[in-house]
Amino acid sequence: MNPFTYTEPATIEEALAALTRYGDEAKLIAGGTGLVNLMKQRLVNPGYLVSLRRLSALANVSIDRDRGLRIGALCTHHALETSPIVRQHAPLLAEAARRVATIRIRTMATLGGAVAHADPNQDLPPALIALDARVKLRGPKGEREVAIDQFFTGYYETLTQPDEIVTEIAIPPSPSTNGSAYLKFLPQTADDYATVSVAARVSLNQGAISDVRVALGAAASTPLRAKAVEDALRGRVPTRTTLDEAAALVAGIVDPLADFRGSAEYKRDMAIVFVRRALTDAIAGAGGAVA
């Protein structure tokens, strides 16, 4: 790892000032599990590290009946998987967090870090897309919110500007007839990145799918929302045939990279299988059944 200067601002204003001052030379660090690995391999060589760890207000979780969940960017994965509020109001996010790597990573790695890092293989982004989450960014000119399905722009790239900080994730309230599932296909080890992962959320109304979200990890250069699959299901009564036909559409959306977890063709096939399974589980979670 190349040497750098480490700073630990006491307020968000100081953190923003540090980003403005150091410009391209600065990187934000929270848990560090992603960034330190990249720095050790000298893939990223910042001259300045601006640590967020003193900004404890960014680790809060709150729930509001109308606005939904608001989760501070510094919340760790372990906090997400164990938080009673998150488990009750966004079980999909708690489940995705529980499936990340090992307990040692989950105690360090943060929600904001997972979003800002934008590694397409990671677990929280697909879950957040399926939950219609919004990313709150704070910059020198104030705050803005971005829908998370617009947030990821490329391989490890997001809409975040170099002088902005991801401060919070907002998740709107879900209808009570809502079921969700996060499936992670792990043919090798349980702490691995997925060969493909799928987050699905389904709302049912009188046996028909009134709303649905499907998002995938490890399926393209960014976390991916499968809108074509959603459109094929909205308003339909879930049957095996409907699910098979809708899931098959994901093959035209994914653009997986071949690696030691599988060839691109294999991952495309597995995306179909796991979309169908995740939808089946989410429908069951919503109190429905696949006819």
Next chain:
Amino acid sequence: MKSIRMRVNGQPVEREVPDHRLLVDFIRYDLGLTGAKEGCSVGVCGACTVLLNGQPVSSCLALAVMADGGEVTTIEGLAEGERLHPLQQAFIDYGGFQCGICTPGQIMASKALLDANPHPSAEQIKEWMMGNLCRCTGYYKIIEAIQAAAAGKTGP
């Protein structure tokens, strides 16, 4: 360089470190506590597991400056004088280690588990310990040792 202060195994420690000093190097080379091992160096193998403010972390991925003001516990902090911690004793009694390289990490990870959940099921032990790799034991002896320590058993 940064001046950092923390408690390590209950003792106050103050040192000057380069900003990019890793926590594992700080513990091993600056403090001379060589129980934690740097195995994979990418946060996967678990050999460098220590507790930071009570939570298990990969000290190979943490910066020493990020532990400033905190509390670090390593394998060297578990025994009380000559009396081993119940987990240490159970790993001996139940054959929970062979070559010993992974053992400090295994014991620190299992200590964090029992601190959070004093009576875990075998399934919960497997899920929590899944990231601490051992190439000797086949893991069953490790699980037995943790179950024995949780049950307060001494000797098989």
